[in-house]
Amino acid sequence: MSNEWPLWEVFIRGQHGLNHRHVGSLHAPDAELAIRHARDVYTRRNEGVSIWVVKSAEIAASDPNEKGPLFEPSNSKVYRHPTFYDIPDEVGHM
Amino acid sequence: MYAQMIKTAHSGVHKREDMTEQERAFQDRIDAGEKIEPRDWMPDDYRATLIRQIGQHAHSEVVGQLPEGNWITRAPTLERKAILLAKVQDEAGHGLYLYSAAETLGESRDELVRLLHEGRMKYSSIFNYPTLNWADIGAVGWLVDGAAIVNQVALQRTSYGPYSRAMVRICKEESFHARQGYSAFMAMALGTPEQKRMAQDALNRMWFPCLMMFGPSDKDSVHSEQSMAWKIKVATNDELRQKYVDQTIPQIEYLGLDLPEAGIVWNEARGHYDFDMPDWSEFFNVLKGNGPCNSDRMADRVNAWEDGAWFRDGLMAHARKARARKMAAE
Numbered sequence: 001m002s003n004e005w006p007l008w009e010v011f012i013r014g015q016h017g018l019n020h021r022h023v024g025s026l027h028a029p030d031a032e033l034a035i036r037h038a039r040d041v042y043t044r045r046n047e048g049v050s051i052w053v054v055k056s057a058e059i060a061a062s063d064p065n066e067k068g069p070l071f072e073p074s075n076s077k078v079y080r081h082p083t084f085y086d087i088p089d090e091v092g093h094m
Numbered sequence: 095m096y097a098q099m100i101k102t103a104h105s106g107v108h109k110r111e112d113m114t115e116q117e118r119a120f121q122d123r124i125d126a127g128e129k130i131e132p133r134d135w136m137p138d139d140y141r142a143t144l145i146r147q148i149g150q151h152a153h154s155e156v157v158g159q160l161p162e163g164n165w166i167t168r169a170p171t172l173e174r175k176a177i178l179l180a181k182v183q184d185e186a187g188h189g190l191y192l193y194s195a196a197e198t199l200g201e202s203r204d205e206l207v208r209l210l211h212e213g214r215m216k217y218s219s220i221f222n223y224p225t226l227n228w229a230d231i232g233a234v235g236w237l238v239d240g241a242a243i244v245n246q247v248a249l250q251r252t253s254y255g256p257y258s259r260a261m262v263r264i265c266k267e268e269s270f271h272a273r274q275g276y277s278a279f280m281a282m283a284l285g286t287p288e289q290k291r292m293a294q295d296a297l298n299r300m301w302f303p304c305l306m307m308f309g310p311s312d313k314d315s316v317h318s319e320q321s322m323a324w325k326i327k328v329a330t331n332d333e334l335r336q337k338y339v340d341q342t343i344p345q346i347e348y349l350g351l352d353l354p355e356a357g358i359v360w361n362e363a364r365g366h367y368d369f370d371m372p373d374w375s376e377f378f379n380v381l382k383g384n385g386p387c388n389s390d391r392m393a394d395r396v397n398a399w400e401d402g403a404w405f406r407d408g409l410m411a412h413a414r415k416a417r418a419r420k421m422a423a424e
Contacts, residue, residue: 003410004204007197024263025194027203029406030413041187044180045267064133 007056008034010041012048020052028053096154096218096242098309099381100147102139102320124325129255132198140324144254145199146215147326149206152192153217157391159185161225162234170228177274181235184267191263195256211396219377222385223303229282229289229296235275237300237342241307243268244338253325276345283349294351301354302372308335310374339367 005027011020023042028034034053042048062070078084087094110118117137123130130136159182166182169175193203209215220238225231246268250261283293309315309331321327339358346353357370380388 003407004202005406005410007194024191024260025197026190029409030416033409033413040183041190044183044187061133064131064135 005029008038008053009056009059010034010038011052011054012038012042013050013052014048015046020050023047025056096158096245096307097147097150098216098218098307099315100143100150100317100321102143102317107320107323108137121323124253124323128253129258130253131255139320140326141199143321143324143326144257145196145201145206147321148192148196148199148254148257148260149201149209150216150218152189152196152206153210153215154221155185155189155192157217157221157395158238160391160394161221161223161387162231164225165228165231168228169231174278177278178231181271181274184271188264188267191260192257195254195260198256207399211392211399213383213392216381217391218307219380219385220303220307221391222380222388223300224387227292227296229279229292230300232275232277232279232282232293233296233300235271236279236345237275237297237304238307239268239271239275240342241304241338243272244334244341245308248329248334249327251325251328280349283351290351293349297346297351298354302376305335305339305369305372306377306380308332308338310377311371314374336366339369343367 006029007025008028008031009025010023012023013020026034026037026041028037031053035051038051038053043051074080108117108121110121113121116135120130120136120140130140162178162182162185166175166178169178193206196206197203206215210217220241225234243265246261246265250258250265252258252261279293279296282289282296284290312318312330312332315331318327318330322330343353343358355370357368359368361368379385383389
């Protein structure tokens with residue numbers, strides 16, 4: 001059996017109430033040590049107040065070859081953006 | 095440069111007419127400035143070249159801890175000690191970011207470490223030179239990290255997404271490295287006559303090895319062309335070296351030290367400093383393993399890895415047992 005430590009993905013939430021954000025990855029034998037390593041590697045300069053770790057092998061991701069079918073349909077739907085609508089200046093800020 | 099003489103996994107540059115349709119589409123993405131991501135299709139040679147370059151870059155970060163680590167317990171004040179400790183810790187982090195980037199290409203970190211320890215991968219030639227005294231430590235932060243910054247700022251624009259992102263993060267931290275080095279070096283250069291003499295000596299010894307960090311001259315750099323076409327490299331060795339010299343000379347002059355070699359002269363017509371090239375036979379000799387510290391560095395790396403094996407294995411065994419206990423209880 002390989003004794004190589006598994007890979008974990010690290011997510012950090014910054015100070016100002018933003019979402020956890022992916023910052024990188026690291027190796028650790030278990031979740032507890034993954035969090036400790038993440039603290040040492042990714043929060044040495046006040047980068048965060050909360051850490052999530054998840055085993056890289058357990059992340060499901062979209063297929064890059066499916067990029068077109070998945071994401072292109074939204075390109076043509078300009079009416080989903082507020083700037084699509086002309087509101088007269090007289091109405092004021094909306 | 096932390097990666098030198100990276101052999102492109104292909105000889106010569108791929109010509110457009112020889113490319114398959116898939117390769118052409120890939121090259122178009124590169125030319126359009128798109129980033130390539132881990133699960134995107136990429137030519138095997140692109141992948142192999144990146145693994146070599148990122149792997150060597152990662153090894154340099156880790157081996158680069160050794161010449162400085164030696165001085166943590168010998169720092170002249172508690173403040174300098176805390177700073178050096180933080181700097182060396184950063185280097186471990188930089189190694190990790192880079193190994194992680196290499197791993198997205200399908201090469202495990204343990205495998206890369208094994209290749210290094212078997213002498214089948216290299217690290218930057220600069221770390222095969224000794225740090226003889228405290229002035230050298232200031233010089234390493236200022237001059238060696240300064241050279242690394244010039245290279246790494248350019249590499250933020252490299253075509254492979256994970257490598258580029260690692261560079262962005264590393265550059266943020268490197269600025270601290272260079273500034274703390276200059277600060278420590280300034281204290282020496284502006285100190286007692288004896289301290290100033292040590293600073294001058296460190297500068298003189300370190301200068302040419304730092305210029306070597308950028309690799310051989312463009313005319314002798316046989317592997318660059320395809321790497322440039324793929325935007326794995328984004329500037330040539332000579333361009334980066336010139337940039338480094340131009341930014342470093344005024345910093346030397348501020349310290350009131352003599353320039354490290356007589357060939358450094360401002361060239362008004364070019365708008366750059368002229369300077370002498372290092373002795374390239376020395377460079378190739380160091381790369382071959384014959385530098386002053388090659389065998390010490392490798393021995394320290396291999397010993398650290400082997401001495402830590404029982405600990406890494408123990409933690410893994412503990413993790414497996416804990417998981418089994420948890421599953422049995424559920």
